[in-house]
Amino acid sequence: MSGGPDSGEAAPLPDGGAPLPDGDAGLASGGFRQRVRVVAPRSAAPQPPGAYTFSHELAEQSEIGELFVRSLVRSQLRLAVVVAAGFGLILLGVAVLIALVPVTATLTIATIPLPWLLLGIGIYPVILACAAQYNRGAARNERKFRDLTADWTEPGAKQ
Amino acid sequence: MNTAVGLAAVAAVCAATVLIGIYGLRISRTTGDFYVASRTVKPWWNASAIGGEYISAASFLGVAGLILISGIDALWFPVGYTAGYLMLLLFVSAPLRRSGAYTIPDFAAARLDSTAARRVTSLLVVAVGWLYIVPQLHGAALTMRIATGLPGWAGALIVVVVVVLSVVTGGMRSITFVQAFQYWLKLTALAVPVVFILLVLTGSGQSPTGGGAAFDPALDVSGDASLYRNISLIVALLFGTLGLPHVLVRFYTNPDGAAARRTTQLVLGLLALFYLFPTIYGVLGRLHTPRLAGGGQSDATVLLLPGRIVDGLAGDLLSACVVAGAFAAFLSTTSGLVVSLAGVVSQDLFRGSVKGFRLAAVLSAIVPLGIAMGTESLGLAGSVGAVFAFTASTICPLLLLGIWWRGLTDIGAIAGMVSGAVLCGGSLLAATVAGPALGGWAEPLGQPAAWTVPAAFLVTVVVSRATPRRRPATVARVMARLHTPERTEVRDPVFRSGKSGPAN
Secondary structure (H helix, E strand, C coil), rough: CCCCCHHHCCCCCCCCCCCCCHHHHHHHCCCCCCCCCCCCCCCCCCCCCCCCCHHHHHHCHHHHHHHHHHHHHHHHHHHHHHHHHHHHHHHHHHHHHHHHHHHHHEEEEEEEEHHHHHHHHHHHHHHHHHHHHHHHHHHHHHHHHHHHHHHHHHHCCCC | CCCHHHHHHHHHHHHHHHHHHHHHHHHCHHHHHHHHHCCCCCHHHHHHHHHHHCHHHHHHHHHHHHHHHHHHHHHHHHHHHHHHHHHHHHHHHHHHHHEEEEEEEEHHHHHHCCHHHHHHHHHHHHHHHHHHHHHHHHHHHHHHHHHHHHCHHHHHHHHHHHHHHHHHHHHHHHHHHHHHHHHHHHHHHHHHHHHHHHHHHHHHCCCCCCHHHHHCHHHHHCCCCCCCHHHHHHHHHHHHHCHHHHHHHHHHCCCCCCHHHHHHHHHHHHHHHHHHHHHHHHHHHHHHHHHHHHCCCCCHHHHHHHCEEEEEEEHHHHHHHHHHHHHHHHHHHHHHHHHHHHHHHHHHHHHHCCCHHHHHHHHHHHHHHHHHHHCCCCCHHHHHHHHHHHHHHHHHHHHHHHHHHHCCHHHHHHHHHHHHHHHHHHHHHHHHHHHHHHHHHHHHHHHHHHHHHHHHHHHHHHHHCCCHHHHHHHHHHHHHHHHCCCCCCCCCCHHHCCCCHHHH
16 A cells, blocks of 8 residues: 555545646636646545535534534434334335235235245235435435525525 | 357357447547446336346346246246336436446445545445356356256356456446347346247147146255345345446436436336346246256256257257357346446546546456356355345445435445444355355355344444434535435526526
């Protein structure tokens, strides 16, 4: 491991913005194309232009912002855990049903026994439904967060 | 199987992969392109690419082979592979995308503000990647032997050469196209022969399931799996998917967190669709190729089935179809792993230059080639399952706790990863070496996830609690970055006029 941490690591999460900070700075200030050395930023993800809102800045900088973020994280985690637990229960139910209720093996549809149908086909729509449910919930949580922070940042934005 | 047809199928898939790789080269120019396609990949492409990368030898060949051996218990594998993606969606996808990191070690470094945590994560990621490539190469060896009669190592070598070529020339951008292409190739390669087979069977008046005989547990070669084994397997697959390096790197190619979630949902649909087919092959195999189960050749079920049921040229063509699909599976998973490993290795060893990435890609592919040549396959689904257990016990606690728990410290994360690696790696090794001699211990050691994953979480939490002063000062900022949504509508008027152009 000869490659030590480079300067990029000093700021673990750089601001969203320029995909390749060195390169863009060179182009903007010089006004002419100069040779740019392209190296991978350690963890500088190129973000879509203007990816972060005022609410995002607020969240990072102020105490009230931190409170908002904590509540967002809590609600997202609660949602994820609820969906995961629901799915886990269904999965466990299927496992227990197959293992402990032998009569399920004798029920067939088009010669296919019920346990095969449940595990081979039936469980997949359940997975998809869980995913759709979660996506809706997660987007709703984020919308709430945005509305909440917009109330706080609106006056600042009008300066 | 007809040798010429088999060779042609392998050659065609390899040529297509290399060609798409070269096409990708023309639009791949910067380091950002090389690593993660500059994050401009559309959800549909991305979802197909994720599906293409994820469906490995274990899914394409292993699932059907396992159904042949152990009947209904084998169905837990595809369920677990798919549900693992659900866990990924719930707990990881959007925050990880927002973290802005390129690789898991990048995430560890950013979240924990620690070079040591980064190093340990890098080592584990490389270990996981190598272990995961080996079964792919075993699958390639098996396919080569069966399809062409050539020695198995030729298949493994071809996969490594094609992957290194396409990765070195195109990086991730072209890999995205290659992977997306390969998902659909794999799906078609299984679906078309199965439709033919079902038509032939019903046309000749046979019931495809033998009137239900295919589901008879008496056909199983292995004994019934215990409830413990099934639960442990599901734990491994559910939580192992979170930590697979090639799966994670794909999420960075989404434009934002919400897109990452949408992509994952699409992936779930694609996986659910795909796994229908290996299951059908397995069921048909129980009737038509039952002898493969006893001879340790069960993973060849998918490859041999079309030729068994459909005669003559049509049978050869259908066989060529599945051979091509199988090679697509080895190529896509291996190249995904090589890209992500090369990303990690080149950052740590070569300071992230493009040249370093290329060198790292070669390194990442050659080591597992050596391992694969020196070892024998022990059943593809099983060996991939073991890798999932290892990932679930090491990288998964780091990711889950790092994303959702402010209390995580670098010491805690390292302690958890190391103890998970020692416990899980140790038991898998013991189970492989000692085998049945372990008696009652054989099952908990051979399928360890049910206890090693909670143990790794426990160690991480306890040690983090004991070292509260190691909490990084940046944690509040990082949590805000991980969880707050990106801007969806542009509010800045100057920016808006710049964006929408002449229409305004």
